[in-house]
Amino acid sequence: MTKTPLTMGIALAVAASALAPAPSAAQNASVSEVIVYGTDPCPRSTDDEVVVCARKPETERYRIPERLRQGGSLQSRQAWAVRAKSxxxxxxxxxxxxxxxxxAGHTGCLDQLIENAFAERREQAKSETTPR
Incomplete structure (x- = not known):
């Protein structure tokens, strides 16, 4: 009895499908990404769900997310009410x-100069301190 290449190919395909591993339950589970702060515990994974935790320091808990924090010059961060005051x-x-x-129009120049210097110093001190 001789085997033709076609029957050998079919036999190999059947044998390969029988030996192929079935996907595990973890591959079909959903994945949840969770951010935990400080020493908070990470939720446990279940059979249906895989939990991936990212740990951040406690000081970041109530802060605005980094991608939403504004940067730039004082003019771009300053409120309209403060700008309109001028x-x-x-x-x-x-x-x-x-x-x-x-x-006596010149009498207010020194007061204005002093007020501007104090405002700049307050803003510089505020930008140099780190938020808690």
């Missing part, structure tokens, strides 16, 4: 106005 004194003239128009 418009209140645009047309001011006279005493304590720091303008060349009107009587």
């Amino acid at each position: 418009f209140e004194t645009v047309g001011a003239t006279g005493i304590n106005s720091c303008s060349a128009v009107g009587p």
Whole structure:
């Protein structure tokens, strides 16, 4: 009895399918990615679900996520109300106005300079401290 190449190929295919491993239950399970903070326990995996935990420090628990934190210059981070405050004194003239128009207009220039210096120093101190 001679075997033809076709029957040998069919026999090999049947044998290979019988030896191929079946997918395990873990391959069919869903995967959950969880972020835990500090010493919080990571949830246990079950037969139906695989849990992958990423641990972050406790100081990050209530912070805005890094991808949503704003950076950039002071002008881009400053609130509109603070920027609009400068418009209140645009047309001011006279005493304590720091303008060349009107009587004693120059008297407000030193006050304005001092206030701007203190505001810059407060903003610089605020940006140098790390949030908790």
